[in-house]
Amino acid sequence: MKSQLSSSTEDYVKTIYAFTEWQDAPITSSQLAARLGVANSSVSEMVRKLKDLGLVDHRPYGAVRLTEEGRRVALTMVRRHRLLETFLVNELGYSWDEVHVEAELLEHAVSDLFVERLAAKLGDPSRDPHGDPIPTAEGAVPRIDAHRLSELDPGHAGRITRISDENPDLLRYLAQERIFLDTDVTVVRRKPFGGPLVVRIDEGGGSRDFDVADEVADAVWVRSGPAHPGCTLEPGT
Template sequence: MKSQPSSSIEDYVKVIYSFTEWQDKPITSSQLALRLGVANSSVSEMVRKLKDQGLVDHQPYGAVRLTDAGTRLALTMVRRHRLLETFLVHELGYSWDEVHDEAEQLEHAVSDTFVERLAEKLGHPDRDPHGDPIPTPTGRVEHPPALRLGELDPGHEGRITRISDDDPEMLRYLAREHIVLDTAVHVVRRKPFGGPLVVRIGAGSGAHDFDVPDSIASSLWVRSDTPHEGCTLEHA
């Protein structure tokens, strides 16, 4: 009988996948160590183990990339994590800045049966509270056609479709400013001399201009009001 992967292995493949989910640049061992909060030597040892198990491709001093098997395991864990976050927000009243660490603890303890019952209870949601897509049980992932706010030109209009959950303090700040998923945005201008991006938040009489520093603009993804086709991936 094939043994279940350890929680450490599950954490590693999930972090590798999440790092590359919204951008093409692969993760390095040092970046992996930073995101997991462990020593570089610990990462080197674990990456060797992952490679031996056929979960990653890695050459000395090179980037770490998931194999097909590693991607399948990562998507399983991502599905668990994002469904748990959604449950904590919608059913237990957690705020969106609280759920990441709770889901990190719970995702290793629940069974596949529990996860599917949870999905059914929630009505099979397709995104979590931060806008990240929830993989289907077969590994299908549909990413909305969105760009980082900081990459958009003046005049662009759309809605916030994803907010990075890396910084809980930033999430609390955005919530106080009523900048949440599906909020309408209009890029007004960039202030001179490297100043912040000026964005009109909301619509109608409630709209207001908001100065968005680069640290926040790089953490918000906007979907254009012009219809596009999403990007769908499926891993067998």
């Protein structure tokens, strides 16, 4: 059933999956090429192979969609990646901006046995250090009830439950600005002429306002909450 896929194959499948994890539209060849840092022609070839392997559906000039089998493979990779990130942070003292690259290398090398022993040691976590849901070994993805900060209207309040790990510089910047998972925020307003969003951050002993650049607002996810400033959600687990 499992004929051992190459690292490249795993990366393609994972990237196709990642594209639709937080939105709906399927990925195109050139988007895939851009994300993988390869030429369009390389993608055309590889997508044909993935189709032969039964991992994707694709018709010439169309978008690329995972099959059920492809999705299963992708979830395996995502599980590996997020468990490895959790391990690196919890057990080896990595900071959250350092783990992504290391996990990308390791995820192609670990066995299923390793992954399950690691998961057990970590206590079968359902979230990684960036708040991303860790799929179970059976392929179930814990539901995440959150929205991008960029999609929230003024007045919305909530708690940060996910921050995309794709840009380590952004993570370092946020850490420096004392913005982490579980930070409570309220959207105050958007500055005029498409200026940055302003959020109020509740901290022990007061609050401060913070200008959120667009790229940051797309990377930070907030658990849905009531539309009235000052009224925060119950803390989750």
